[in-house]
Amino acid sequence: MTQEGSAQKLSENEEKALLCIRDHVFLPDLECSFGRRNTKFTLGDISVSSEGPYAYADNHTIDIALGNNVFKDGSLNESLAVWQLAHECVHLLDPINGGSNNATVFEEGLATYYQNKDFGDENIAKYLEDMRLYDSEGKAANMFKEFRDCECSSWICDDKDIKYIKAKELINKYINAFGISKFGDKVRHLRKSGVSLKKLTSKDLTTAFMKISSEDAETLAENFSKWKCNRLPTAT
Numbered sequence: 001m002t003q004e005g006s007a008q009k010l011s012e013n014e015e016k017a018l019l020c021i022r023d024h025v026f027l028p029d030l031e032c033s034f035g036r037r038n039t040k041f042t043l044g045d046i047s048v049s050s051e052g053p054y055a056y057a058d059n060h061t062i063d064i065a066l067g068n069n070v071f072k073d074g075s076l077n078e079s080l081a082v083w084q085l086a087h088e089c090v091h092l093l094d095p096i097n098g099g100s101n102n103a104t105v106f107e108e109g110l111a112t113y114y115q116n117k118d119f120g121d122e123n124i125a126k127y128l129e130d131m132r133l134y135d136s137e138g139k140a141a142n143m144f145k146e147f148r149d150c151e152c153s154s155w156i157c158d159d160k161d162i163k164y165i166k167a168k169e170l171i172n173k174y175i176n177a178f179g180i181s182k183f184g185d186k187v188r189h190l191r192k193s194g195v196s197l198k199k200l201t202s203k204d205l206t207t208a209f210m211k212i213s214s215e216d217a218e219t220l221a222e223n224f225s226k227w228k229c230n231r232l233p234t235a236t
């Protein structure tokens, strides 16, 4: 996620626990799969915020804030923290200063794919439920179910969490079509040619992924925060 917020004050023990999370930063793995990060930017703090998880770049330093749900009664839920971190690390590849709401559907889909690549859909639902993102009534889990069950191609969704899952499904469609290794080659090649994940156009995607439909290319190049995901990915 990419939005600005303010870090929460932590106890000494919580600070120590978060330091260990830094060891999990996924950059070597991500660079191997999707190409070198923009080294003009440096990773700053990893903190916790009620508005997290998000990554925010300012003055060429990128801070990551995890959600404050990673701490419960002062102890760190490490798997939840690492799961959130994996997503934010994708935003470290092509940051831009003032990075609020500037990711494309492609970048958010890739980040959500990467975060969940070792999890099944049932785990995503479980995490959404565990995270109790908005309320105590399991709204996120219900919306996830609604998304899974929905066969209507004109369903318009503004819910952010469902949008992440839908962006991931669209990325998955092309990972399945090419295989992860070839998909990674294409992303690396695209980025090496100077195309940023935040600035890619439908033409960049059509050139890189020859098989991509023009409709998918246009969707993936859209600004994620403005995107109205009004259709489900179609089968290849």
Ligand SMILES: [Zn+2]
Pocket: 001, 002, 087, 088, 091, 103, 108, 111
């Ligand atoms: Zn994100």
